Amino acid sequence: MRVTIKDVANKAQVSPSTVSRVIAGNGRIGKDTILRVRQVLDELGYHPHHAAQGLAKRTTCTLGIILPRTPDDVFSNFFFPELIRGISTRASRSGFDILMATGSLAQEERESLTRMVRGGRVDGVVLLSSRLEDPLIRLLEEEQFPYVLIGRNDYSASTLSVDTDNIRAAYELTQHLIAQGNQRIGFVAGPANMIVNRDRLEGYRKAMEEAGYPVQNEWIIDGELLQQSGFRAISMLMELEDRPTALVVIDDGVCFGVLRGLGELGYHVPQDISLAAFNNIALSELSTPSLTSIDIGTYQLGYTAAHQLLLLLAGEEKAKSRFIIPHRLVVRESSLRK
Template sequence: MGITIKDVAKQAGVAASTVSRVISNNPRISEATKKRVRKAMKDLGYHPNIHARSLANKSTQAIGVVLPSSDKALQNPFFPEVLRGISGIAHEQDYSIYISTGITEEEIYEGVKRMVHGNRVDGVVLLYSRVNDRLHDYLIENNFPFVVIGKPYHQIDAITHIDNDNITAAKTITNYLIDLGHERIGFIGGDRDLVVTLDRMQGYHLALEEANLPVKEEYHIHEEFLKSGGQEAVHKLMSLTEPPTGVVIVDDLMAFGVITMLDEFGLKVPDDISIVSFNNIYLSQLTMPPLTTVDIHIYELGVQATKCLIEKVKNKLEPAKRIIVPYTIIERNSAVDKK
């Protein structure tokens, strides 16, 4: 016969009901008692029947994670890192993770509908925010718990979201190039349908305008958040009669593509062109030269998103909130003084 809750209770010197409360992570149980019960569970080799508990609680003990496109998103180190933050909290709280596998927007939308109507998850984390995203409307209409990593385009006060102050961060990193004496500054962003691109582009514009520098449409390039996207952007910028001397890039993986393609053009960073970027992924330290970048603390975005979602799952009346994760400018060697 297998180990039961009663066996654990006897080993830990508590009531069986206390063991059940520890398994469900009841906040009313002291940390000392939780540690004693968990030690007894480990010593006895007891594993809770999550499926049975989920049925009793009318809960799946799972959260859905929605990527912008499953075939390309995981090529960018941002997403594995934010998933690491999500999985850490999910593990602590005994939740499993159900990752969307859609490639097109329609597939993603249908996948979320299956999550909701199939009772596959208790709530959803959206890892991106698009302009006029019908996923937001659908989840709100169905009163289904969800949080967004990024800033919602509409109903910002009604949707819990975890974000950086991307406008200020982009303005700050653009000013970094301006302070180095750069006057011709380009911008390489992702899809204009992504709110993060719009916010960072707005910050870039604000910095140029305050410095009385021209905002040139031909200096705006939009590609996918991939190495290939950065490479394509270089082709476009370097074909200009007067290319920029500095570039703000909204993603480190794109910046890696920029550096490799500039090298093919016979141009060196930062001697011929200075670049600054966002995210501070591991690649940013491995490029030649290492990137000056904005550390947006990706792991913490995942942590905070999961904590907020589990709060909403446990209490659907939990009010919407906005959590801003601070950013840090990491200075390395990809930009030089042009004065």
């Protein structure tokens, strides 16, 4: 049978309340009592029963995460573990655990979140989302439930969020390609309804405009690169009269697909065309050619998100609601024109 606070109390010859207070570290307890209780405490290997504690204290010491659905958001897969690690590390530093839910369907996803929130399973939620219209955000707003967004939304400025400055990042990435002598630069986009996609496109456009280089519409292609349709798009792009000499790609994972597609068409990177992408996943360094990428500080993103959420839960006055994690351009072979 599990060892309860009562067992400890009996063995230490005090009342349960005293034990509780010793653990909490508040309340006025005699010095020797504290020592005695502590002794028994780890003699018995006591751990408070979480549910009971939660019930009494009205708090769960748990953060919720919704794992993004696969078909919707394939590429977050590649950096997801790193993100989790950031969140989890910060959380456990405050004694918080992570409750995770998935749903293959939007419906299930919503239900999971509802159960978490209405069921009082978590104190706050980390939402990994950058869809323009996110029903989960709406849900949390309606419930007025504490949450932090990794990414950004356009609902309300007061939403606590942690993000990369994607516009800036894309701007710099494009500038890098320009500095390498590219004038015609294309863009391989992700799902249109993701804000991150919109932002990166914007940064790219800005850099091109500033440099005085026109952007052709045909240079912007859809990056469902894990599918056949992606290959077709790439192939059409390369057949253009004035085809780009470089591409900005929405994500490293997608970039792998682009690289593959180009290879099959007989093109070499970076000799025939340069590539530069985002997220700097672990394998980007190991591909041939290695991928130039924007490192978005994935771990840091998760860590900070958890940190800010915990501050919010602790009732700290939040100075601002939006936090930008610095990114870093990592130049590798795929963009270095010989």
